[in-house]
Amino acid sequence: MTTTPVVARSREELAAARAPLTEGDVAVVMTMGALHEGHARLIRTARERARHVLVTIFLNPLQFGPREDLSRYPQTFDDDLEICTREGVDVVFAPTPDVVYPDGEPGVRISAGPLGDVLEGQARPGHFDGMLTVVAKLIHLTRGDLIYFGQKDAQQLLLVRRMTRDLDFDTSVVAIPTVREEDGLAMSSRNTYLAPSDRETALVLSRALWAGAAHAEEGPSAIRRAAREVLIEEPLALVDYLVLVHPTTLEDVPEWYTGEALLAVAAKIGSTRLIDNTPVLVGHGGGARPVFADEPTR
Helix, strand or coil: CCCCCEEECCHHHHHHHHCCCCCCCEEEEEECCCCCHHHHHHHHHHHHHCCEEEEEECCCHHHCCCCCCHHHCCCCHHHHHHHHHHCCCCEEECCCHHHHCCCCCCCCCCCCHHHHCCCHHHHCCCHHHHHHHHHHHHHHHHCCCEEEEECCCHHHHHHHHHHHHHCCCCCEEEEECCCECCCCCECCHHHHHCCHHHHHHHHHHHHHHHHHHCCHHHCHHHHHHHHHHHHHCCCCEEEEEEEEECCCCCCECCCCCCEEEEEEEEEEECCEEEEEEEEEEECCCCCCCCCCCCCCCC
């Protein structure tokens, strides 16, 4: 028998719902709503490790720039609550902006620093400052022992890890692999924006990553070249960047580099901007091509 989670809308309701969760760890999965199977996998993984699971659903206005339409972002709370109920969530914290930011936009924010100025940060100035600010607030409000994030948003994951370490947050950050559709498309709430023809075009992102990763043993040049050749074949994908970077500095790896790297891509498909990535072990033989979660059989 499934039990509907306690839904807290205010800080006081959250504190009351959180108070009984004293035995064992509390895992927190932070979302902006429009939950999909990727979120469900995060929740499921959290449930396997922690005694209690708390999900936050908050569409954070600080993460949206002036050219990004906040009102366009899908809001599906009833469906989200069904997923949380199915996955055994204890508490759902779904505040409005005036609850999270009672004095309006915060005068003091957390800065992402240099790591927040590249890749996604260059395309979306201020995005990561807004993200880290709300994550910090939600960590304090939920008092989570563990917080779960997906590998798909690799730069976000890196920055949250750095923030919790650099600022001595008493919480552990746990990552899970990217969850994909059967055809390889990385699951994202933004996929709902894609027209059928756009969705077919979007598959070039994962194909490019697989092509690049297949050449991991040959080194950085071969990885970049193989991925780029796939992207060039799809003119309807307007590529913002394709990079092979160090996983903790986000700096381009040199041609002599061996070891762990991140192959990442961002492109505009129709009117929708999508990102994807995969970890790659560069310059090592044997099984260089990583296996994606839910990678389709070819």
